[in-house]
Each structure stands twice: as C-alpha cells, then as structure tokens.
Amino acid sequence: MNMTENDQQKEEGPLALGLRQPPANIEAEQALLGALLTNNRAYDRVSDFLAAEHFANRVNGRIFEAIARRIEAGQLADPVTMRAELEHSGVLESVGGMGYMAKLLGSMVGIINAGDYGRAIHDAWIRRQLIDIGETVVNNAFGISGGLSGPDQIEAGEEALFKLATEKGKEGDFVSFNRALAGAIEVAAQAFENDGHVTGLTSGLRDLDKKTGGLHPSDLLILAGRPAMGKTALATKMAFSAARAIMEDTSDKGGKPKGSVAIFSLEMSAEQLATRILSEQAEVSGERIRRGDIGQKEFDRFVRVSHELSSLPLVIDDTPAISLSAMRTRCRRLKRTQGLSLVVVDYLQLMRPSVGTRPESRVLEISMITQGLKAIAKELEVPVLALSQLSRQVESREDKRPMLSDLRESGSIEQDADAVMFVYRDEYYLQQRQPKETAFDSMDKYQTAMEDWQRRMGLVHNKAELILEKQRHGPTGTINLFFEGEYTRFADLDTMHDH
Known part of the structure; x- marks a missing residue:
C-alpha cells in the first residue's frame, strides 16, 4: 500500500466511524421481554441491574x-393483563399493535437465559454511553461547545467515565455469613496482634485510637472547628503519624513503603x-523560622530533622480550589504508582465539585463534595480525613463548644460522614476575655477579676478538646489533648503535660 492510499484511509476513517450503527442487541431485548411475559420469575434474574x-x-x-x-406491585404481567395498559398508552402503535406481543412471545427461548439476555442488553447500553462520552470529548476538543479549557476537558471526560463506571448498575450479591465471619475474625486477629487497640491506621493520638481503633479504609472522617482552633495542625499530626507508621512497618519487613499519605492543602x-x-x-518555632530568628544549633537541628523526614511516604498537593474529579484522578494515580493509605483534605469548603456540574446552591455544592469524598474513600478503600469550617453561630453562644447542628448549614456533611470530630480550645476564647483595667471603677475589682482570669487560664493552658460527636462504628465522647501553641503541636495530654 502506498502513502497516498494510507492518507486516504486516514481521511476516510472518521467518516466510516460516523456511518457505524450504535451497539444494540434487539434480539436479546425481544427474547427477554418474551421470557418475562411467559414467566414473571425471570424478572428476578435482571431486576437488580437492568432498567x-x-x-x-x-x-x-x-x-x-x-x-x-x-x-413490583405484586401483580401478574402477561399478554392478557398487559393488553389494556399498552393499548391505552399507545406504546405499540409504531410497531404494529398487539401483533408485536405475539412476536415477543415467539422470540422467547427460555427463562433460564433471561440473565444472559439482560447482561447483553446492559453491555450494549454501556458501549453506547462510551460512544456518547467519546463524541462529547471530541466535540469539546474541536471547540464546538466552547467554554472549557484543555485541562477542564480532561477532568470532564474522566468524571463522565467515572460516573458511568460507578452508576452503571452492576450486579450486587449477598455475602454469605460464613464469609462475613471470616472477615470479622481477620479484623479481630489484627487488633489482638496490635495490643487490642488499633485495627486501622494510627492517628498518632493514643486516646483517639482507643475509641476508633484507628483510621479505617472506606471511612469519611470530618474534623471541624472554628478558625484558629488548630484543625490543620491536628490533621497534619495525624497524617505525619500515619506516614511514620507506614515507614516503620516497611523497615520492619524490608523493602519500599506499600502505601502513602496524600495531603490536599487548598489553603x-x-x-x-x-x-x-x-x-x-x-x-x-515556625514564626521564628520565617523571621530567620534562630541560632546555629536550632538551624542545625532543623536541617537534621528535615533529612530524617525526607524519606516519609507523605505527598502534598497544594492546588487551590481543586475539583473533585481532579482529586479522584490524582488519588487513583498515586494508589497505582505508590500505594495509598490515607487522604487528608484541608479543607472541603475550598473544593469545587466535579467539572461540568452546576449545583443550584452552595448547600447542594457542599453535599456533592462530601458525597464525592465518601465515594473516593469507598472506591480506593482508604480513610479520607476532610477538614471543615463551622458556621459563625458558634460564636453567638455562651458555651462555644461545637455541636452537630453547627454542620447542618453545610449540606449533608453529617449524613455522609462515618465520624465527625470537633477540635476546641477554651484557652483561645478565654484569652480574648482578659480583664481591662478601664472596665473597672476600682483597682481592687480589677485585681480580683485579673486573678480569677489567671486562675481559669491556668486550668485550660496548653489544653485542647477533641470532641468525637459521631462515630458509626464505636463510642463517642471527648478526648483531652495537649496543645503547644509555639510549635502548633498536639499530643496525648498525660504523656506531655502531667500534673
């Protein structure tokens, strides 16, 4: 074949594609309908995946x-009972009336094949959807619809494929109790080997691990709080501890780390x-590092620690306003190349929903994001820890400890999450209430108020509360933590600050 013929074939290729008929299996459709009309029990073989x-x-x-x-209404569906409905609705007019029903009955091979017919119909539908997605990708690339940049088009294409993959109505099945028991025993054995506490990935906080058993695959965990409470510091502590645990597990067994921790830092x-x-x-102190106000010894320690940490399986993506589809793609790639053990998102209100979606309200947008994060957790079988801001209504209360109701303005966060935690520091609010001398008419009253304030500050100094308000798999309650503001560091209270 010469070059001219090759070029001609290339030119004719798209035209030939355009003339192809979309995938369909009309014979399987007719055979299935015939089987259903003959014996309604055939419906059980296709009802969980076919629409x-x-x-x-x-x-x-x-x-x-x-x-x-x-x-589904518990009624018989055969040619006699279906006749009135189909004639009244005019469904059969375009195919020759009730004679078409006779054709369907004649197409029936046997109800035992109904499942195979259903799968053939479903497979053809998936192929047609793929063709539609492909046409949209091509048209967008040619700039026919306009409005989307190249990277946005990639995201939109990936999102459409992901939606087809997850919503295609694939068959589910029951898990035998025997198999479920085997899985439960495996989890219990893991807990026993880990001194009876952690079955998931460690959070680095002993008391939290005791209540939760660690961070579990497929769970969406929400860590919420008002600004300046230390959400990022606490999430970073958890991410760092998880990455170090992965590293230590690797060094015990030899070889490369089989997982990694991904932090999406949008702020x-x-x-x-x-x-x-x-x-x-x-x-x-981070503040002194930024100012360059550190001595040689501190700088040397800083450099030494940085070398020790450089091998940790911890990766950071600081793309601002990242979309859900881009996050999913990057997590999938990371799982494939390095393994993935934990995803941290700081914070979800700064995310965008998937490209191509236009939610009607901010509440709906946040709901789509939390549902998407839960889908990522389930698909990749990793815990996802997402940080969340709280509404200002907390500030208007006398007791400023957050409650689940403070999340409700933000769509379905509470509903989608497997665990909801609030970080709260009384010291932050009490600090703002320091008595001012000008507010008192005598020095004695000011001194009394000042002493009372100092006493209360002493009680809450370097203390934080992690309020586990919701947990699907275990108890709730408040966990007291040590917080060191200078290094924005959280730790177990009694080991660091024992009084």
Missing part, C-alpha cells in the same frame, strides 16, 4: 418498564505545611 433506559429500542424499553411496574502552600511539620518535630 428501561438500557434498552436500545424505545418501545422495548417502555414495555419492560410496564412489566416491571406490575411485577496553605506545600512549603508552609512542610515548615509546620518541621517546626513541630524539630521544636523550633
């Missing part, structure tokens, strides 16, 4: 819908987050 819209022939789809409606840059971790581990 009317999966049929290529619109009339066949409407007949299936009518049959399904009657069967702080990767450098700022790394400085926080270094500040905490080297015990050098």
Whole structure:
C-alpha cells in the first residue's frame, strides 16, 4: 500500500466511524421481554441491574418498564393483563399493535437465559454511553461547545467515565455469613496482634485510637472547628503519624513503603505545611523560622530533622480550589504508582465539585463534595480525613463548644460522614476575655477579676478538646489533648503535660 492510499484511509476513517450503527442487541431485548411475559420469575434474574433506559429500542424499553411496574406491585404481567395498559398508552402503535406481543412471545427461548439476555442488553447500553462520552470529548476538543479549557476537558471526560463506571448498575450479591465471619475474625486477629487497640491506621493520638481503633479504609472522617482552633495542625499530626507508621512497618519487613499519605492543602502552600511539620518535630518555632530568628544549633537541628523526614511516604498537593474529579484522578494515580493509605483534605469548603456540574446552591455544592469524598474513600478503600469550617453561630453562644447542628448549614456533611470530630480550645476564647483595667471603677475589682482570669487560664493552658460527636462504628465522647501553641503541636495530654 502506498502513502497516498494510507492518507486516504486516514481521511476516510472518521467518516466510516460516523456511518457505524450504535451497539444494540434487539434480539436479546425481544427474547427477554418474551421470557418475562411467559414467566414473571425471570424478572428476578435482571431486576437488580437492568432498567428501561438500557434498552436500545424505545418501545422495548417502555414495555419492560410496564412489566416491571406490575411485577413490583405484586401483580401478574402477561399478554392478557398487559393488553389494556399498552393499548391505552399507545406504546405499540409504531410497531404494529398487539401483533408485536405475539412476536415477543415467539422470540422467547427460555427463562433460564433471561440473565444472559439482560447482561447483553446492559453491555450494549454501556458501549453506547462510551460512544456518547467519546463524541462529547471530541466535540469539546474541536471547540464546538466552547467554554472549557484543555485541562477542564480532561477532568470532564474522566468524571463522565467515572460516573458511568460507578452508576452503571452492576450486579450486587449477598455475602454469605460464613464469609462475613471470616472477615470479622481477620479484623479481630489484627487488633489482638496490635495490643487490642488499633485495627486501622494510627492517628498518632493514643486516646483517639482507643475509641476508633484507628483510621479505617472506606471511612469519611470530618474534623471541624472554628478558625484558629488548630484543625490543620491536628490533621497534619495525624497524617505525619500515619506516614511514620507506614515507614516503620516497611523497615520492619524490608523493602519500599506499600502505601502513602496524600495531603490536599487548598489553603496553605506545600512549603508552609512542610515548615509546620518541621517546626513541630524539630521544636523550633515556625514564626521564628520565617523571621530567620534562630541560632546555629536550632538551624542545625532543623536541617537534621528535615533529612530524617525526607524519606516519609507523605505527598502534598497544594492546588487551590481543586475539583473533585481532579482529586479522584490524582488519588487513583498515586494508589497505582505508590500505594495509598490515607487522604487528608484541608479543607472541603475550598473544593469545587466535579467539572461540568452546576449545583443550584452552595448547600447542594457542599453535599456533592462530601458525597464525592465518601465515594473516593469507598472506591480506593482508604480513610479520607476532610477538614471543615463551622458556621459563625458558634460564636453567638455562651458555651462555644461545637455541636452537630453547627454542620447542618453545610449540606449533608453529617449524613455522609462515618465520624465527625470537633477540635476546641477554651484557652483561645478565654484569652480574648482578659480583664481591662478601664472596665473597672476600682483597682481592687480589677485585681480580683485579673486573678480569677489567671486562675481559669491556668486550668485550660496548653489544653485542647477533641470532641468525637459521631462515630458509626464505636463510642463517642471527648478526648483531652495537649496543645503547644509555639510549635502548633498536639499530643496525648498525660504523656506531655502531667500534673
């Protein structure tokens, strides 16, 4: 074949594609409908994955819908009982009336094959959806619809494929109790080997691990709080501890780490987050590091610790306003290349929903984001820890400890989460209430108020509360933590601050 013929074939390729008929299996559709009309029990073989819209022939789809409606209402669906409904609705007019029902009955091979017919219909539908997605990708690339940049088009294409993959109605099945028991025993054995506490990934906080058993795959955990409470510091502590646990497990067994921790930092840059971790581990104030106000010994310690931490399986993505689809793609890639053990999102209100979606309200947008994060947790089988801001209504209360109701303005966060935690520091609010001399008419009253304030400050100094308000798999309650503001560091209270 010469070059000219090759070029001609390339030019004709798209035209030939355009002339192809979309995938369809009309014979399987007719055979299935015939089987359903002959014996309604055939419906049980396809009901959990097949829907009317999966049929290529619109009339066949409407007949299936009518049959399904009657069967699910506990009524008989056969040619006699279906006749009145189909004639009244005019469904059969375009295919020759009730004679088409006789054709369907003649197409029936046997109800034992109904599942195979259903899967053939469903497979053809998936292929048609793939063609539609492909056409949209091509049209967007040619700029026909406009409005989307190249990277946005990639995200939109990935999102459409993910939606098809997750919502295609694939068959589910029961898990035998025997198999479920085996899984439960495996989890119990893991807990026993880990001194009876942690079955998931460690959070680095002993008392939290006792209540939760660690961070578990497929769980969406929400860590919420008002600004300046230390959400990022606490999430960073958990991420760092998990990465160190992965590293230690690897060094015990030899070889490369089989997992990693991904932090999506939408508010702080990767450098700022790394400085926080270094500040905490080297015990050098982050503020002094930024000002350059550190001595040679502190700088040397800072550099030494940075070398020790450089091998941790911890990665940071600081893309601002990242979309759900981009996050999913990057997590999938990371799982494939390095393994993935934990995802941290700081914070979810700064995220965008998937490209191509336009939620009607902010509440709906947040709901789509939390549902998407839960989907990522389930699909990749990793815990997802998402930080969340709380509404200002907390500030208007006398007791400023957060409650679940403070989340409700933010869509379905509470509903989608497997665990909801609030971080609260009384010291922050009490600090703002320091008595001012000008507010008192005598020095004695001012001194009394000042002494009372100092006493109360002493009680809450360097203390924080982690309020586990919701947990699907275990108890709730308040966990007292040690908080060191200079290094923005959280730790177990009694080991660091024993009185």
